[in-house]
Amino acid sequence: MDNFSGGSPMPETDTDAAVSAVPAKPLPVAELHLHIEGTLQPELIFALAERNGIALPYSGLDELRQKYEFTDLQSFLDLYYANMAVLRTEQDFADMTRAYLERAAAAGVRHAEIMMDPQAHLSRGIPLEACVKGVASVLATSEEEYGISTILIAAFLRDLPEDSALEVLGRLLAMNAPIGAIGLDSAEVGNPPSKFERLYAKAREAGLRLTAHAGEEGSASYIIEALDILGVERIDHGIRCMDDPDLVERLVDARVPLTVCPLSNVRLRAVDTLADHPLPAMLAAGLNVSVNSDDPAYFGGYVDDNFAQLTSVFDLSDFDKARLAANSIHSSFASEERKAELLAELNGREVVD
Numbered sequence: 240m241d242n243f244s245g246g247s248p249m250p251e252t253d254t255d256a257a258v259s260a261v262p263a264k265p266l267p268v269a270e271l272h273l274h275i276e277g278t279l280q281p282e283l284i285f286a287l288a289e290r291n292g293i294a295l296p297y298s299g300l301d302e303l304r305q306k307y308e309f310t311d312l313q314s315f316l317d318l319y320y321a322n323m324a325v326l327r328t329e330q331d332f333a334d335m336t337r338a339y340l341e342r343a344a345a346a347g348v349r350h351a352e353i354m355m356d357p358q359a360h361l362s363r364g365i366p367l368e369a370c371v372k373g374v375a376s377v378l379a380t381s382e383e384e385y386g387i388s389t390i391l392i393a394a395f396l397r398d399l400p401e402d403s404a405l406e407v408l409g410r411l412l413a414m415n416a417p418i419g420a421i422g423l424d425s426a427e428v429g430n431p432p433s434k435f436e437r438l439y440a441k442a443r444e445a446g447l448r449l450t451a452h453a454g455e456e457g458s459a460s461y462i463i464e465a466l467d468i469l470g471v472e473r474i475d476h477g478i479r480c481m482d483d484p485d486l487v488e489r490l491v492d493a494r495v496p497l498t499v500c501p502l503s504n505v506r507l508r509a510v511d512t513l514a515d516h517p518l519p520a521m522l523a524a525g526l527n528v529s530v531n532s533d534d535p536a537y538f539g540g541y542v543d544d545n546f547a548q549l550t551s552v553f554d555l556s557d558f559d560k561a562r563l564a565a566n567s568i569h570s571s572f573a574s575e576e577r578k579a580e581l582l583a584e585l586n587g588r589e590v591v592d
């Protein structure tokens with residue numbers, strides 16, 4: 240942050256005005272909390288349905304979009320899993336991944352850690368190879384093609400038994416799937432991290448990095464369990480830590496990364512409005528928070544949209560935005576060399592909205 244140069248000055252000459260009329264380049268960030276199945280835009284859902292001869296239960300885009308009113312996490316998950324029906328072939332997974340990377344590059348994403356839910360596809364009869372290869376084949380060249388380095392995270396559905404997760408992790412390891420980490424997602428309340436102790440032990444033994452959703456709808460105790468029982472290095476969401484001052488102190492002291500998703504929290508009613516979001520209080524408390532999009536096709540925006548809306552509601556300073564971007568890079572599972580590259584890029588630029 241040493242070279243951080245503050246906001247854009249007001250234009251004083253015609254040349255300055257012309258330069259400032261060029262659309263601002265977004266902040267270079269790492270996106271650490273992104274479900275690839277949550278990037279399926281309505282248009283792509285219809286295109287894939289047509290390609291695969293699948294009849295959708297919606298007459299058109301408008302009817303589908305009307306379903307994007309959620310009352311809680313489960314009401315979203317119901318639609319999220321239902322829409323996955325259009326993903327059938329390796330090509331479908333590849334096309335979805337390419338569409339995300341293209342949009343993410345425009346949002347300033349320079350490194351992405353991408354979760355996929357293999358169990359949600361296996362249960363529909365899709366071969367594990369099709370979903371893994373479809374996503375991974377595109378990620379393999381993401382840095383050259385989109386300027387985005389990537390890591391694939393296998394996320395496990397916490398509302399299924401641990402044995403199912405163990406079986407799928409075993410198959411991923413046996414096929415040498417190019418995964419760098421595991422995660423834990425889906426319906427949180429009633430499915431605490433302690434249910435997955437053996438899964439995380441197995442992943443750790445295999446040399447994988449560890450993250451888990453905790454404290455999205457579940458209480459602060461889920462965050463404590465994820466740290467103490469699963470040994471995670473990062474917490475996805477984690478906003479409910481703000482209910483427990485001792486936990487906040489622990490997270491600050493240990494610099495535990497929290498991958499916060501503001502627009503998701505509003506759309507899933509974890510908070511009432513963006514103005515009620517705890518992100519500014521989390522920053523003020525010294526927590527290691529980053530801004531992420533979670534399921535951008537469902538929640539109204541990609542990472543740049545999250546930054547833009549946060550800025551409009553909270554008047555975030557350039558310093559705050561640069562800190563959030565730097566946190567995202569430091570908190571990634573990228574190599575130290577890649578992190579240094581991204582931090583140099585971040586520090587060498589002026590920050591604008």
Ligand SMILES: Nc1ncnc2[nH]cnc12
Pocket residue numbers: 274277312319424425426452455503533534
């Ligand atoms: N926000 C979220 N919480 C839990 N599981 C998810 N799967 C996709 N998005 C999710």
Ligand SMILES: [Zn+2]
Pocket residue numbers: 272273274424452475533
């Ligand atoms: Zn998530």
